[in-house]
Amino acid sequence: MATYAIGDLQGCFKPFKCLLDEVKFNPDQDQIWLCGDLVNRGPESLKTLKFCYDRRDNLIAVLGNHDLHMLAVLAGIGSPKRKDTFNDVLASKHRDKLTDWLLSCPLMHENDDWVMSHAGIYPGWSLQQARKCAREVETVLQNPQLRLQYFENMYGNTPAIWDESLTGPDRWRTITNFFTRMRLVNGDGEIDLTHKEALSDAPAGLIPWFQWPQRTPLKKKILFGHWAALQGVSNYPGVLALDTGCVWGNRLTAVCLETEALTSCDCEKS
Template sequence: MAQYVIGDIQGCLTEFQQLLNKLNFNPGTDTIWLTGDLVNRGPQSLATLRLVKQHDGCMQTILGNHDLHLLALHYGHGKLKRGDTISDILNAPDRTILIDWLRQQPLYREEQDYVLVHAGIWPEWNCKQAQRLAVEVETVLQNNPQEFFARMYGNKPVRWNNNLNGDERLRFITNSFTRMRALTVDGAMDFDYKGMLADMPSQLMPWFKAPARQNTDKTILFGHWSALGLYHQDNVVCVDTGALWGGSLTAYNLKNGSVVQTPSQTKLNFEN
């Protein structure tokens, strides 16, 4: 029995299937955690979503920002962007079934010493607090999606405060789990920087290097930051290695730390 975590697929179905073949994946015994962003920007979003849903007993995902974007569009909020490849889902005969399944996926999964999120965990939160806050968002998302998506988009607030409430509280929690990469040195989220760690300006730091970070008791598995690439330090493992951008799709074995990759057949030129 093997357990793997695989980085952002984003509709790159060919690479995903090739990687499963390399792993000799057995859906009867093996399990896979997916870092979210199953869909969008890649060429086969609909087929990818259908495949993961079909195997949801052994393939478990969390919600990424592109997954949330798809859900928002379904509920009449947000706008299709240049390069979006989710119209086939919105026009599919099984659209409602797929959307209802996707909407039930969490922002946070935990098993033994591992936590799975899409982008990260706010440094001031310990894992128990992060799990509780994820449930706050998931509850609204599952029970009142129209209200949630009407107010989801936006970059503010950029700092956490325990007294945040309402839309600002939900937006900050959502952005932390699904959009965060860099923080300013004075502790605010920065949504502009998407580059490599070596090129990061001195006034910024990756979220996982924040001073006095409170969630180092478990290994946090995440994707979202393709320019960071495969990264295994600081009690985190990033497995987004840019399958969408000409890099590779990566599987990380949770049992022994080994890595299996398949090269990308997709290369896009706009930002993610």
Template sequence: MANYFVGDIQGCFDELTLLLSKVDFNPSQDQLWAVGDLVARGPGSLPTLQYFKALDGAANVSLGNHDLHLMAVHGKIKRANPKDKLEALLASSDIDSLIGWLRHQPLHQELPEHSLVMTHAGVPPHWDISTLRGESKRVTQALQAPDYQEALLEKMYTSGSNQWHSNMDELERKIYCINALTRMRFLHSDNSLDFDCKLSPAECKDPDLTPWFELEGKINKTHTLVFGHWAAVMGKVSSSRIKALDTGCCWGEYLTLWHLETDEKITQNKLKKS
């Protein structure tokens, strides 16, 4: 059995198909792990979700910010961005079933036998594994609740904190967790999340900002940490225990697959439009 981890697909389904064919992916014996942002920007969000849902036990997904945004669009909380190319997905007869499946995906995944953690954007350096599990579970339970739209998705865009502290209320904890695990890039010197700078670490000249993965973290001392979300990083981090897999396929670059057992990265270039 092989474990394959794929970076942000964002609707680039044709590229995903070609990438998996390069490694002869077999869902009857292999496992496919996706760092989130299955949808948006590329033309194939519908077949991407259908494919992962059909994989059933062979698929392991952590939700990304675009996946959560899709839920909000489906619930008419937010309007679809034409650039996300979600028209076919939203008009599909499968949409309710696919949203239902997506709601049951967590914000983080673990592979205990390899001491591995996967999230979409990373893990706050000051969180230990117990905190990650507990806070992620809170959000997962909220997404699966019947009132998830009113109780969480509507509040996701209006409430919450960008800094973790001990006296946060229940909603603030959930919003911080969502922001940290699906949107985090840089942290300020006080460990608060910055949502404005999307540059690469080399391009960012603000001395108050540090990439979260360059700070001494509790989890990456004991675990391999797999993430996506930050295309500007293009897979380049200094620690061998951290695997950055978003390589900007939807922006014209390439899709990356990491084979855990061999520590090999396999790529597929963005297909040119015909």
């Protein structure tokens, strides 16, 4: 039995299948962990989502920002953006069951050795605090009344730092941004959500969240996606970046959690 954690799919179904073939994935024994952004920007969001749904008994996916955006549109909050590519999901006869499954997916998943979320773990949180915050938002997403309030207030870059006294939509949005949009923080632990490019071009005073000097030790290795500009290189022990920019024509990458062996498939530009 092997567990394969895989970077952002973003509707790139053919590279996903290629990668599973490369690692000789056995659906009767092996498990897949997906680090979020299953859909959007790539060409086959529906096919990717249906494949994941059909293998939900041995597949764990954490929610990414693109998944949440699509769920908000499916809930009638806002409309697709110009670059969105999930109209196939919106028009599908399977949209309801796929929506229900996505809404049941966690923001964070872990085993004895690894913890995974889409963008990482906020460096000011302990593992216990991260678990608590993830469960809070997951509970909101699974409540039909609170869910609409959540989506109506999901978009925005503030608050940028954790405050335990936060409540309601401000608290939900902050937790969501930490788990699904975070890249850089300043010396005070405030997240910056504007810079998305290479670290070499980062504004002065900002560092990757995993390099924050006061980061709380988690005693587990961290898996995250979201930050394609890192190209899978964190240069930091115990922190593995998995988004290697498949949707931008680069690679889709998997890591075997038992051996830490990496496997990649090249991706054609969409």
